[in-house]
Amino acid sequence: MPLGIMDGAVWRPVGSFGYGKGRHGQNVPLLFVDHIMSGFKATMDRPGWQEAAGISAHFGIGKDGSISQYVNLFDAAWAQGVVGAIGPNDRRGIEQYNRANPRLAELERRGEWRYITDGSMWTLTGGGVNVWNCAAVAIEHEGFTGEVWTQAMLDASCAVKRWVNDELASAGHATIPYSVEGIIGHNDIDAIDRPGCPGTGRDLGKMIAQLNAGGDDMYVRHNKVAEWFEARELGVGGSAGRGEMTARADFALPQEAKRVEFNVYLDSGNMSFYDGTRTFTDGPTLFAGEVGNRGVMVATITAALSHDGVVKFEWLGNTRVGRIVSLGYWK
Numbered sequence: 001m002p003l004g005i006m007d008g009a010v011w012r013p014v015g016s017f018g019y020g021k022g023r024h025g026q027n028v029p030l031l032f033v034d035h036i037m038s039g040f041k042a043t044m045d046r047p048g049w050q051e052a053a054g055i056s057a058h059f060g061i062g063k064d065g066s067i068s069q070y071v072n073l074f075d076a077a078w079a080q081g082v083v084g085a086i087g088p089n090d091r092r093g094i095e096q097y098n099r100a101n102p103r104l105a106e107l108e109r110r111g112e113w114r115y116i117t118d119g120s121m122w123t124l125t126g127g128g129v130n131v132w133n134c135a136a137v138a139i140e141h142e143g144f145t146g147e148v149w150t151q152a153m154l155d156a157s158c159a160v161k162r163w164v165n166d167e168l169a170s171a172g173h174a175t176i177p178y179s180v181e182g183i184i185g186h187n188d189i190d191a192i193d194r195p196g197c198p199g200t201g202r203d204l205g206k207m208i209a210q211l212n213a214g215g216d217d218m219y220v221r222h223n224k225v226a227e228w229f230e231a232r233e234l235g236v237g238g239s240a241g242r243g244e245m246t247a248r249a250d251f252a253l254p255q256e257a258k259r260v261e262f263n264v265y266l267d268s269g270n271m272s273f274y275d276g277t278r279t280f281t282d283g284p285t286l287f288a289g290e291v292g293n294r295g296v297m298v299a300t301i302t303a304a305l306s307h308d309g310v311v312k313f314e315w316l317g318n319t320r321v322g323r324i325v326s327l328g329y330w331k
């Protein structure tokens with residue numbers, strides 16, 4: 001992969017980045033800025049949508065843990081907005097800017113506050129460009145404010161942040177600390193217009209603990225495999241259903257990989273999985289919504305791994321169709 005593009009993410013480049021438009025190499029990140037999409041990842045993934053909206057982010061992460069990358073890490077995404085106001089005398093946004101965070105305070109010193117009449121807002125401008133967008137990794141997360149993040153989305157967000165720090169180190173830049181100083185929300189910049197971005201659904205303490213717990217167990221997710229499996233039926237379980245599924249990874253499973261993890265959508269809520277050692281019942285499942293009259297179950301199943309790239313597990317119970325939406329490994 002070229003510098004600044006994550007292996008394991010689906011690269012969906014957008015044209016809306018950089019100052020002026022599309023100028024490369026402007027971002028030297030000091031901060032991770034987490035956002036909530038207030039919508040669906042499929043929308044952000046749609047070609048042309050971000051350009052039309054005049055926005056972009058470096059990454060978009062789905063509830064299923066899938067990762068899209070839209071802008072090279074070292075380019076400026078158009079994500080960290082202005083500080084809201086109802087007029088040039090309304091300085092509440094500036095007052096509430098979180099300069100208690102030393103990194104945000106440092107960025108404030110790099111620019112000056114400018115009121116933009118068109119749109120009635122303040123921004124922080126240095127050298128003619130948005131200061132925040134040239135010093136941040138913008139990470140969008142699927143869903144709406146207040147919805148508790150799925151473990152898969154949290155894992156993927158951590159995987160992105162780890163990759164960013166590896167990439168920064170490779171490029172000779174300082175890494176970003178896994179702390180409340182290094183990981184902020186859009187609301188720390190704009191408490192007036194974006195108070196719920198990313199919102200209470202993000203458990204920041206849990207994220208920081210997970211990131212600091214050590215890198216050996218990080219889940220690496222391969223979306224290319226998910227796309228390859230998307231149209232495949234698992235098979236018919238029947239009322240006495242018991243079946244076996246074999247999945248073949250289309251990437252090399254590294255020797256240090258310990259086990260694989262699938263995220264699977266199924267049309268039945270009456271399922272257990274057996275990976276040869278354990279039976280998973282209700283624990284790893286959650287209900288993601290409704291399709292017609294049926295609940296859709298999202299099951300996360302871990303299974304033993306053979307390094308020839310073949311993974312087998314069994315299911316017990318009733319199911320008809322489903323699809324693997326992602327496959328990854330722990331190392």
Ligand SMILES: [Zn+2]
Nearest residue numbers: 035036186197
């Ligand atoms: Zn935001």
